[in-house]
Amino acid sequence: MDDRTFRNAMGKFATGVTVITTALNGEVRGMTANAFMSVSLDPKLILISIGEKAKMNEIIKQTGKFTVNILSEEQQDLSMLFAGQLKEKQNVTFDWVGDQPVLPNSLANILCDVYNTHVAGDHTLxxxxxTDIYMKDGDPLLFFEGKYRNLASHANAG
Ligand code: FAD
Ligand code: NAD
Structure with missing residues (x-):
């Protein structure tokens, strides 16, 4: 099977979009990720999957902490920035919870300590x-068939 067929099939699974953030020696790194799921209620566990080439891998290994910021429909520019899809670099202002950077105006900031890791092919789970959660009301940024969507565009299409 070729890669495009696999990606097209995975793209049929509509997701939200997150930016994973962490900070090493006060320097913030962010990376867009849609491979995110809830895992366990007791204890409260979530999962993200990060490609082996992503610089974020090395940083999380050192910090042992990360935050999942669930993006609102107004934050597509941040998704593109942290996926390396914008030509120009931008300065982003983060809020801080202790030593952890979080993206303001996200639908949720989910602060985590690394509980376990598992190398799976070319990604690490x-x-x-x-450890902490903050939430706001709003509509989500969506990703479906390799394109950004929002709930309103879905309603209009229907
Ligand atoms: P870099 O390429 O170094 O960083 C990414 C970008 O963020 C760069 O442009 C950098 O300048 C910018 N940046 C980082 N920190 C800051 C900061 N503090 N201030 C301002 N800008 C900053 N990949 C996965 O592995 N797993 C996924 O689940 C996943 N899901 C994705 C979902 C979507 C919708 C998209 C579009 C991409 C997804 N990717 C995923 C791909 C991933 O986002 C990119 O490959 C990403 O560029 C890899 O990041 P990196 O750690 O190598 O960091
Ligand atoms: P796309 O058509 O590549 O993405 C559709 C779906 O395919 C994604 O939602 C994801 O489930 C899956 N996918 C894509 N690349 C993957 C990878 N390297 N490993 C595992 N699953 C993958 O959409 P696009 O607009 O071309 O994506 C933009 C960029 O972001 C591409 O470079 C893509 O590889 C990357 N991306 C990576 C992941 C990931 O690593 N899990 C997820 C989404 C997008």
């Missing part, structure tokens, strides 16, 4: 133990 990070299971995070949730």
């Amino acid at each position: 990070y299971i995070g133990k949730v």
Whole structure:
């Protein structure tokens, strides 16, 4: 099977979009990720999957912590920035919870300690133990068939 067929099939699974953030010696790194799921209620665990080439891998290994910021429909520019899809670099202002950077105006900031890791092919799965959560009301940014969507565009299409 070729890669395009696999990606097209995975793209049929509509997801939200997150930016994973962490900070090493006060320097913040962010990376867009849609491979995110809830895993366990007791203890409270979530999972993210990060490609082996992503610089974020080395940084999380050192910090042992990360935050999953669930993006709102107003934050597509941040998704593109942290996926390396914008030509120009931008300065982003983060809020801080202790030593952890979080993206303001996200639908949720889910703070985690690394609980377990598992190398799976060309990605590493990070299971995070949730230590703190902040939430806001709003509509989500969506990703479907390789394109950004929102709930309103879906309603209009229907
Ligand atoms: P870099 O390429 O170094 O960083 C990414 C970008 O963020 C760069 O442009 C950098 O300048 C910018 N940046 C980082 N920190 C800051 C900061 N503090 N201030 C301002 N800018 C900053 N990949 C996965 O492995 N797993 C996934 O689940 C996943 N899901 C994705 C979902 C979507 C919708 C998209 C579009 C991409 C997804 N990717 C995923 C791909 C991933 O986002 C990119 O490959 C990413 O560029 C890899 O990041 P990196 O750690 O190598 O960091
Ligand atoms: P796309 O058509 O590549 O993505 C559709 C779906 O395929 C994604 O939602 C994801 O489930 C899957 N996918 C894509 N690349 C993957 C990878 N390297 N490993 C595992 N699953 C993958 O959409 P696009 O607009 O071309 O994506 C933009 C960029 O972001 C591409 O470079 C893509 O590889 C990357 N991306 C990576 C992941 C990931 O690593 N899990 C997820 C989404 C997008």
